[in-house]
Amino acid sequence: MSIGNSPEDERPFQDESQETRTSVGRALQQARIAAGLTVDDVSSATRVRIAIVHAIEADDFAPCGGDVYARGHIRTLAKAVHLDPGPLISQYEAEHGGRPAPTPAAPLFEAERIRPERRGPNWTAAMVAAIVVVIGFVGFTAFKSGGTGSDAKSSVAEGSTPATSKPASPTPTKDKPAAPTGEPSDSAIAAAPQDKVTVQVSAPNGRSWISAKDHNGRMLFDGLLKKGDSKTFQDSTKINLILGDAGAIELYVNGKKIDDNFRPGAVQRLTYTKGDPVAG
Numbered sequence: 001m002s003i004g005n006s007p008e009d010e011r012p013f014q015d016e017s018q019e020t021r022t023s024v025g026r027a028l029q030q031a032r033i034a035a036g037l038t039v040d041d042v043s044s045a046t047r048v049r050i051a052i053v054h055a056i057e058a059d060d061f062a063p064c065g066g067d068v069y070a071r072g073h074i075r076t077l078a079k080a081v082h083l084d085p086g087p088l089i090s091q092y093e094a095e096h097g098g099r100p101a102p103t104p105a106a107p108l109f110e111a112e113r114i115r116p117e118r119r120g121p122n123w124t125a126a127m128v129a130a131i132v133v134v135i136g137f138v139g140f141t142a143f144k145s146g147g148t149g150s151d152a153k154s155s156v157a158e159g160s161t162p163a164t165s166k167p168a169s170p171t172p173t174k175d176k177p178a179a180p181t182g183e184p185s186d187s188a189i190a191a192a193p194q195d196k197v198t199v200q201v202s203a204p205n206g207r208s209w210i211s212a213k214d215h216n217g218r219m220l221f222d223g224l225l226k227k228g229d230s231k232t233f234q235d236s237t238k239i240n241l242i243l244g245d246a247g248a249i250e251l252y253v254n255g256k257k258i259d260d261n262f263r264p265g266a267v268q269r270l271t272y273t274k275g276d277p278v279a280g
Contacts (some may be wrong), residue, residue: 024074024088024095025059031081032057046076047206049265053077065267067096068222069209069244197274199239200252202230206264209244225249241270253277 022030032042039057043050055063056073064070071089078085201210203225212220215237225231227248233239243249247264250257253272262268 023059024092025057027083027088028074028077028081029057031078031083035081037081042077042080046080048073048076061092061096065244066242068211069267070096072209072224072244194254195274196234196236197239197272197276198232198234198254199241199272200230200232201225201241201243202250202252203227203248204250206245206248208246208248210249211242213240214238215240238271238273241268241272243268243270 032039039050039053042048043053052063052073055061056070056077061070064073071092074088074092075085078088199212201212204227207224207226207229209223210225210231211222212231212233214220214233214235217240220233220239221231243262244267245264246262246266246268249262251260251270252258253276254274256277258277
């Protein structure tokens with residue numbers, strides 16, 4: 001009879017520590033209970049839906065809509081239950097394939113520059129041109145009216161019959177200066193160039209994680225859009241969007257508002273090109 005230890009009793013201690021290691025969801029759940037908070041309390045404080053909070057505490061991250069949103073939810077929930085989010089996010093990344101490649105700095109900078117450089121100068125130039133046209137037309141009309149009056153007086157002095165309707169001929173053209181006043185649109189976005197696709201994403205009703213890529217798949221933005229913030233993206237062919245909470249987002253594509261009624265909390269994947277929107 002053998003008095004030695006069996007192979008099953010000589011398992012490495014590492015396996016035992018891995019088995020007893022607290023998962024990300026379990027750590028968040030224990031911290032919430034210790035803080036005396038319910039799932040409804042955490043959902044109200046973080047604006048993360050109750051179903052997603054339950055799923056994360058059960059270590060089910062599929063309802064989050066991707067790794068970007070999962071990390072954002074973990075960070076938000078950890079802060080709400082007074083945990084340091086750093087170790088939890090590191091643990092999540094180690095268990096789910098690691099952290100994604102960093103977003104290039106150049107596209108972000110270009111996206112931020114689109115709004116002031118493209119729209120402002122074009123609108124200002126249009127207004128200045130309209131004012132110059134109006135002033136020039138008024139001066140020409142005044143000069144023309146003065147010359148016609150002199151010709152009429154000369155013809156009366158010579159005994160000829162003046163054509164009384166001629167001095168009034170320039171007056172109908174006074175309606176022309178009204179044309180530039182009808183040019184301004186509801187928003188400066190209407191000045192977006194037609195040879196490119198321009199998408200403005202704003203969050204007037206709340207905050208949402210958004211992701212934007214150009215036609216080459218290059219990341220333009222990947223992060224949280226806070227309430228009241230706005231981002232504008234432009235590409236020569238198309239813009240691909242992912243909206244974490246589409247109900248909090250307003251979209252303007254090529255100068256036109258997109259009136260789709262997105263549900264609060266719904267994740268939307270959208271693609272827009274130069275010809276969009278076709279309707280609406």
